[in-house]
Amino acid sequence: SIRMEPVGNLYIRDEADEELKKGTVCIIAGGTGNPFFTTDTAAVLRAVELKADLLLKGTRVDGVYTADPEKEPAAEKFDRVSFDEVISRRLKVMDSTAFTMCRENRMPVIVFNMNIPGNLIKNVSGKQTGTLIYPS
Numbered sequence: 001s002i003r004m005e006p007v008g009n010l011y012i013r014d015e016a017d018e019e020l021k022k023g024t025v026c027i028i029a030g031g032t033g034n035p036f037f038t039t040d041t042a043a044v045l046r047a048v049e050l051k052a053d054l055l056l057k058g059t060r061v062d063g064v065y066t067a068d069p070e071k072e073p074a075a076e077k078f079d080r081v082s083f084d085e086v087i088s089r090r091l092k093v094m095d096s097t098a099f100t101m102c103r104e105n106r107m108p109v110i111v112f113n114m115n116i117p118g119n120l121i122k123n124v125s126g127k128q129t130g131t132l133i134y135p136s
Contacts, residue, residue: 004029004030008027008029011028011046013046013049013050016028016046016050017050020050025124026050028043028046028047029043030042032045037097038094038095038097038098040057040094040095040098041095041097041098041101043055043057043098044094044098044101044102044105044107045101047107048101048105048107052107053108054107054108054109054110055102055107055108055109055110056109056110056112056120056123056124057093057094057109057110057111057112058112058113058114058119058120059111059112059113059114060113060114060115061111061113062077062112062113062116062129062130063077063078063079063111063112063113063130063131064077064078064081064086064091064093064111064130064131064133065077065078065091066078066089066091068092077131078131079128079131079132080131080132080133080134081131081132081133081134082133082134082135082136083099083102083103083133083134083135083136084136085136086099086133087103093109093111093133094109102133103135106135107135108132108133108134108135109132109133110123110128110129110130110131110132110133111130111131111133112128112129112130112131113129113130116129
């Protein structure tokens with residue numbers, strides 16, 4: 001793992017929690033520094049332990065589709081989809097450990113294209129760009 005202090009503060013749960021209580025928006029990126037944990041799992045772990053209202057998953061596609069839109073041009077995008085529907089349709093959203101943690105902790109997720117300027121700000125401001133995955 002690589003320390004990120006030149007970019008932002010080292011993640012310490014209690015410090016992040018205090019900042020959230022002050023109204024600060026905390027953007028947490030990267031992994032845990034532990035093997036077997038993806039960056040998705042790290043993001044969910046942090047969101048759950050901080051009792052976040054929502055997890056934003058920035059990726060290279062603009063949401064969740066019926067199939068991989070990069071391989072299947074006819075794939076249709078969901079504006080909203082439940083965790084149960086993601087499972088029943090076998091949609092690829094994130095690794096199974098991260099997805100299970102979100103589902104079990106009823107943590108809504110917005111999947112959005114992070115490569116489009118302004119999308120992160122829009123989602124943080126409550127203007128959804130992408131797909132909302134919600135608890136059933």
